[in-house]
Amino acid sequence: MDVDVIVKSPFAASEVDVLPASAIILGTTENLGYMSGALKDFFDRCYYPCLEGCQGMRYALYIRAGNDGTGTKRSVEAITTGLRWRKVQEPLICRGPWSEDFVAECHALGALMASGLDAGIF
Template sequence: MTKRLLIVWHSMTGGTRQIAEAAAEGARREEDMAVVLKPALEAGPDDLLAADGYIFACPENLAAIAGVMKAFFDRCYYPALGRIEGRPYVTLVCAGTDGTNAIRQIERIATGWRLKPAADPRIVLTHADTPEAILAPKVIGPDDLEACRNMGHALAAGLAMGIV
């Protein structure tokens, strides 16, 4: 029976897009896994309801989840409430120097939905800390991309085996 993994992402400078795509690539290693990679602007409650597990990937902007990702959660929270309990999720955050506040926000939302974390969240740091560096296009290093591939594969494998 094919399982469905939904990866919802947002990216302003390309960093989060790269880590979301790496997670999708890793998840696709698993047979009988439908991987849906969807921008937060396009994702909605029906996408959440149709999936067996989730990866939420976003940048941290001004010590918070990016506004577009927040809008996704706002749009989907009540329509999905009480309907996706117990499903596994992981979080990927791309941040300049920290990322922990974005992780906390997503964890609070996931707690409200009663999702279960399938792995520790992953923060990919770009070390961008000047206006120019923050706004510049990002290139994520191979080690971080491989870690995101492995996270995607591990979640997909757990879904396929029914253990997450």
Template sequence: MSNARNLLVIWHSRTGASKAMAQAAADHPNANLMRARDVSAVHLLAHAGFLFVGPENLAALSGEMKEMFDANYYPVLGRLEGRAYATIVAAGSDGEGAQRQLDRIATGWRLRRVADPMIVRFDAQTPEAILAEKSPCNKVLHDCRELGSGLAEGLSMGLF
């Protein structure tokens, strides 16, 4: 599996944007990448920190990301206190609803935010634009890579 100083990048994507951002963020030897539906309590407990990457759907977390939290919430409750986390939200125009929801869940687990929220807005307003495949620009991917690397390095050095 992994050791307790590694970063777990957990993602869900409907249009490709969150997947691409998660892959960029996990581009580090001390980072592990997992799709939300494959994450279990064992995976969460085996990592020192988390980067949650997913889309906002209807002003909330995507269903698959929310299901990951629902399925694992109680099995790890009381066992993750103080572990580091950060977030990347892919949004059409807002992203704040999903971000608030992520923060509320992380507060319940008593996780510690160690980086500012990253909300990437794709300005999708029509049904066609919302459903279309999305590719984050190079700057966004660079920022995701930097966030993931910073988290992974900080965890491996014991800073978080």
């Protein structure tokens, strides 16, 4: 595969990282039925700088949910819809008590994104 991967926390990432990217994987915890403050901060800083330059950005989302994750999913999708980003699959919601399976599911999400980009599908 010929895909470069850059991993950054939402606090460290900015439009400088997003604008040249071919795709982005967003991750968040479920906090009171909403996205984490870190992801919200990322969107607050990057929304307008990325609004025009990132239309059509392919993205994926994973949510670590203590409950059902639907409020978190809805809040992120409202912002990504405004940005006109395209999701490559339905969000991965890791529900309930911690499980090592969550790690494998997130790895599979990353592999799907990388393979889709490498094959020109996304």
